Amino acid sequence: MLSLTAPGSKKVFPLCGSILLGQTKIRREHITDVPVPKGAQIKINNDCHHYKASSITDMRRRLNALLDEVLDYNLLSQNCEHFATFVRYGVAVCNQIPLHKDKEQKEATQLFQDIIAQKSVSTKF
Template structure:
């Protein structure tokens, strides 16, 4: 299934609060939360000027799978699913079954989303990343199953605390 077909499949089947996984060919994933109307909320590139955009473009040419991560600044954004920057060969999935927690009720997820939208945060692969954000919205607990050597489905208390302070 090509990228556009995957996007259409997600839009046709996803519900608000579903975890959307952008599975990259190198074995890690970018995560977001489905927000309805074909949109996802996720850790995205922070606001930047022309010079920084050119620099990021150069980085992505050399490191196509992680150029965004190398600069370290993110902004929680709502974007159309089809416009999220992913490498060739990425697969988009609804991945609600990768974590063992019970989802929060929709009004609580919406409140977290509303309070975190447009916040700028430093990106840290081990301590504050896109999967931490997405699972916090859905479960109220920041979890990342991609970190080597970390117990799967274990709440990352520091990340949870960071998000909790922003929504309190």
């Protein structure tokens, strides 16, 4: 499982990032290590749109390029759903945000693409 947590913290609430700190770090965490309140259910639901899932190779490439990045967190324009859909589809979509989705989708997608492009350039000889 992937989760976004406040940098330097060991345990976090089952939230995507720190709204108070305004930053979050993308990291890999096993789903059994995520602190979920007793009786809560985990629902993975990032396929409520018309995009086709990318190949496993493309998803891994995006994921690996973004791991350990510390990013500004914004509930409306750059949250964990934007990240998860970008990894899966190559487009940062958040269906939980009812308004202004196009602008936020384009900005979040571009941010993630820029990070990946920068890392691709720096690793080539």
